[in-house]
Amino acid sequence: MSARAPLDVATLSHPGMVRTHNEDSVFVDGDAGLAVLADGMGGYSAGEVASGIAVNVISTGMLQELNSGRELSKVDVGSGLTHAALLLQQQIALANKGIYEAAQARPECAGMGTTLVATVFFENRVSIGHIGDSRCYRLRVDRFEQLTHDHSLLQEQIDSGMLTAEQAKYSLNKNLVTRALGIEAVVPPDISEYRVEAEDIYILCSDGLTDMVDPAAVQEIVASKRGDLAEAAAELIDVANQNGGRDNISVILIRVPESFLPTGGWLQRWMSKKPA
Numbered sequence: 001m002s003a004r005a006p007l008d009v010a011t012l013s014h015p016g017m018v019r020t021h022n023e024d025s026v027f028v029d030g031d032a033g034l035a036v037l038a039d040g041m042g043g044y045s046a047g048e049v050a051s052g053i054a055v056n057v058i059s060t061g062m063l064q065e066l067n068s069g070r071e072l073s074k075v076d077v078g079s080g081l082t083h084a085a086l087l088l089q090q091q092i093a094l095a096n097k098g099i100y101e102a103a104q105a106r107p108e109c110a111g112m113g114t115t116l117v118a119t120v121f122f123e124n125r126v127s128i129g130h131i132g133d134s135r136c137y138r139l140r141v142d143r144f145e146q147l148t149h150d151h152s153l154l155q156e157q158i159d160s161g162m163l164t165a166e167q168a169k170y171s172l173n174k175n176l177v178t179r180a181l182g183i184e185a186v187v188p189p190d191i192s193e194y195r196v197e198a199e200d201i202y203i204l205c206s207d208g209l210t211d212m213v214d215p216a217a218v219q220e221i222v223a224s225k226r227g228d229l230a231e232a233a234a235e236l237i238d239v240a241n242q243n244g245g246r247d248n249i250s251v252i253l254i255r256v257p258e259s260f261l262p263t264g265g266w267l268q269r270w271m272s273k274k275p276a
Helices: 046-066 083-105 153-159 215-224 229-242 266-273
Strands: 008-014 024-029 034-041 113-122 125-131 135-140 143-146 190-195 201-205 249-255
Touching: 008 024, 008 229, 024 046, 024 249, 034 046, 034 201, 034 249, 046 083, 046 113, 083 113, 083 125, 083 190, 113 135, 113 201, 125 135, 135 215, 143 215, 201 215, 215 229, 229 249
Parallel strands: none
Antiparallel strands: 008 249, 024 034, 034 113, 113 125, 125 190, 135 143, 135 201, 201 249
C-alpha cells in the first residue's frame, strides 16, 4: 500500500437493552482503508457464527489483497468495476460460501445468515458492498446521504408506493430482509463506488441503530462530534438504547483526512486551478 495517512476511525458494538448476546460483528483498519460490519441472524448463536464468518473471511482476504500492491483503481473492462470493487465482490462471495456450507454441515446453524456492509477506501475512491439492511451513510460538509439501498420488505413497499417514508416508521415489517449473506449458495451483493472528498465522514451501521434513531438525529450527533469519532459512536449507541435498544447496535465511523488522499489527485488538481 502507498505511504499515506490512515483514515480516522472509531467503532462500537452493543447488545442493546433486550437481547442477551450480540450477534453483530465489526472490523475496521484505518491504515488499510477497510471496514466490515455484519448483523447476524439465526437461532441460538447461529447469527453470531454467520456474522463472525463474514467479517473474518472478508477482512482477512481483503487485507491480503490490499497488501499485495495490486493497482486498485484499474478498471476491469468486462465488468466496468475497479479492481478494488472486484476484490470486495470476490471476498463477499467467499464469505457467502463459508456461511452457507457451515449451515449445511451444522444442524444447529441451519438457516443462519447475516446482513453486511463493507467499504474499501483507495486513492480518492470508496467501494461499498452491501447485502440486507445494514447501511452506509455519508456526511459531506452539511449534506447527509444514505449510500446503500436496503434489501428489505419495507424498502420494497416504499419503492412500490405502498408506504410513504413516514408510514414506514411505524411498520411492523422493519426486520424482514429480502437478501442475506449465506442463506443461499449464491447471494449477489450490491457494489457501488463513490468519489471521496477530504473530511467526508462515513457511517456504517446495523439496523439496531437505524430502527431506533432517525437519520436526522444520526446526522446531528455525528456533525456535532466530527472531531471525536469515538465520542460520536458512543452517543449514537446511547441514544439507540435510550429509545428502546430492541436489537444489537453496531456503528463504524470513518473520517477521511486530506492527507489520506493521493498527491496529484483530483483535490490537488482542483486546488491548483483555483485563483490565488
